[in-house]
Amino acid sequence: MRTNWRTAVLPLAVLAAVSGCAVQPAQRPADLAAAVITANLATLRQSWQLTNAENTIARQCMRKIGFDYLISEEPRPSVNTGTEDQIGTGRPVTYGVQPPKAGPPAEDQYVNGLAEPLRSRYLTALDGPAGPLGTIRMPSGTVADFITGGCIAQARVELYGNLRAGVAALLTPSDVTTMFGRFLSTDHDYQSALTSWQRCMAAADWQVRTPTEAIQNLRKLTSAQQLASQQPAEAGADVTCDGHTHLRDRTSQARARFLATQPASVLSQLVDVYRTRQHALAVAATLG
Amino acid sequence: MSIQWKHVGGKFLVVAAAAMLGIGLGSAGPAQAAPAAPTVSADTASPRALTGCNSGNLCFWNGINFNDGPGQVAGNNQDWRLFPKQTCPSPGHTWSDCVSSLFNNGNFDAVDVYQNINYGGAAACIAKGTGFADLTQFVYPNTTINMNDTISSNFWFPACA
Numbered sequence: 001m002r003t004n005w006r007t008a009v010l011p012l013a014v015l016a017a018v019s020g021c022a023v024q025p026a027q028r029p030a031d032l033a034a035a036v037i038t039a040n041l042a043t044l045r046q047s048w049q050l051t052n053a054e055n056t057i058a059r060q061c062m063r064k065i066g067f068d069y070l071i072s073e074e075p076r077p078s079v080n081t082g083t084e085d086q087i088g089t090g091r092p093v094t095y096g097v098q099p100p101k102a103g104p105p106a107e108d109q110y111v112n113g114l115a116e117p118l119r120s121r122y123l124t125a126l127d128g129p130a131g132p133l134g135t136i137r138m139p140s141g142t143v144a145d146f147i148t149g150g151c152i153a154q155a156r157v158e159l160y161g162n163l164r165a166g167v168a169a170l171l172t173p174s175d176v177t178t179m180f181g182r183f184l185s186t187d188h189d190y191q192s193a194l195t196s197w198q199r200c201m202a203a204a205d206w207q208v209r210t211p212t213e214a215i216q217n218l219r220k221l222t223s224a225q226q227l228a229s230q231q232p233a234e235a236g237a238d239v240t241c242d243g244h245t246h247l248r249d250r251t252s253q254a255r256a257r258f259l260a261t262q263p264a265s266v267l268s269q270l271v272d273v274y275r276t277r278q279h280a281l282a283v284a285a286t287l288g
Numbered sequence: 289m290s291i292q293w294k295h296v297g298g299k300f301l302v303v304a305a306a307a308m309l310g311i312g313l314g315s316a317g318p319a320q321a322a323p324a325a326p327t328v329s330a331d332t333a334s335p336r337a338l339t340g341c342n343s344g345n346l347c348f349w350n351g352i353n354f355n356d357g358p359g360q361v362a363g364n365n366q367d368w369r370l371f372p373k374q375t376c377p378s379p380g381h382t383w384s385d386c387v388s389s390l391f392n393n394g395n396f397d398a399v400d401v402y403q404n405i406n407y408g409g410a411a412a413c414i415a416k417g418t419g420f421a422d423l424t425q426f427v428y429p430n431t432t433i434n435m436n437d438t439i440s441s442n443f444w445f446p447a448c449a
Contacts, residue, residue, distance in 0.1 A: 032375060033371075039449065044449070047449065048341070048447075049448065051447040055396075066367075066391065070396075072446075074446050074447075080337070083449075086383040104363060105364070105396050105444075107395055107396040108344060108362070108395060108396065109346060111395055112344075123343035123344070123395075126343065126395055127343050127393065127395070127417070130337060130338065130339075131337060133337065133338065133419075142420070142422075142425040142426055143420075143421065143422065143425070144389065144418055144419070144420055145418065145420065145421055146417055146418045146419075146421050147393075147417040147418075150415065152417050153417070156321045166348075167367075167418065170418065170448070171415065171418060174413065174429055177429055177430070178426075178427060178428075178429045181429060181431065182427075182432065187385065196368075210430065212429075212430050215449075216411050219400070219443070220406075220407040220408075220443065235430055236434060
């Protein structure tokens with residue numbers, strides 16, 4: 001019965017999401033493109049949801065062929081979470097960085113505990129047989145490679161509609177964000193705000209060049225205690241400094257200028273990623 | 289035969305990959321024998337393949353297009369100068385500042401690679417099941433630093449942000 005229910009409801013949910021379902025006003029392609037390369041609470045939560053959905057589908061796939069796939073879910077990003085592009089609204093504000101885990105993930109321990117030839121069969125089921133990789137050319141012109149078999153690839157097909165679209169949804173935001181980073185290095189308004197933000201953070205004893213660097217530095221901390229004390233203090237200073245310098249606002253304005261300089265092909269790829277993600281979120285919502 | 293380094297319990301173990309990976313530790317096996325794994329067709333296939341790259345690891349090569357390697361790591365490693373590679377031109381002939389292509393063949397996590405040892409400098413996240421055959425094309429996000437011949441440490445995360 002469960003299978004029948006899914007068979008009936010899933011296409012409707014996906015159709016509603018892809019069509020827009022007349023719930024939201026039409027959005028300009030530039031707005032959709034901007035959403036793909038903006039790291040805010042909404043996109044953070046979407047990524048969290050899609051990661052969990054991909055893992056859930058991969059587990060279903062593995063179970064169908066007699067294996068397990070152990071999932072350890074991260075906490076859903078809270079309203080306290082600030083990002084590179086948005087200040088957290090809850091208090092105490094954080095960057096959503098979780099304490100490091102002791103030891104390898106349960107999945108790795110499970111796989112390493114399998115005896116041959118079971119282990120090889122397991123890994124083939126998960127990653128597919130050794131063979132040619134798929135390739136995808138990204139908006140910057142660079143090329144990425146990806147696995148095309150096994151339950152991980154199958155999960156991406158089921159979640160995103162097809163494998164290529166799924167890989168594009170995973171890799172394109174980072175690729176275009178890198179292009180945007182180059183643009184920012186010559187954008188006067190952004191650089192002016194960034195310099196002011198850096199001075200403000202330094203005055204609070206935080207020597208960081210960008211919010212991204214602040215977050216990355218926290219992710220590297222190996223002490224949970226150090227993270228617990230440092231994260232709210234640094235994120236709190238960021239709130240104050242962003243208020244003084246309007247760095248996030250300047251970044252958002254620069255993003256619009258950046259996208260205005262991009263050829264239609266890049267905007268088109270970003271819009272495709274946006275729609276792919278919406279499709280995937282609709283699929284994820286049916287997983288429960 | 290490729291050599292892989294496994295970070296287990298704070299120690300690095302050098303493992304002869306092909307010969308020793310079959311050593312099992314427990315009986316946490318599946319309930320039944322596995323039928324064939326699902327296959328998915330990609331609309332563009334690359335002639336490149338991950339020869340010698342074991343599932344579960346971050347694999348990396350001295351040359352572009354997955355040539356001359358792979359070195360492999362399974363855990364977090366803060367100093368790739370510990371991993372020798374004779375054909376690497378870097379001081380001491382180690383994998384630090386030597387990688388020109390890489391692939392995250394991990395089973396579960398994404399992995400950050402860092403420009404410097406101790407997870408320092410610029411960082412780039414590699415999603416599970418993806419990789420880059422030519423790092424000369426890539427810069428670390430939000431920098432102008434080319435990734436080729438610069439990676440010196442790695443750290444696993446649940447997903448790329």
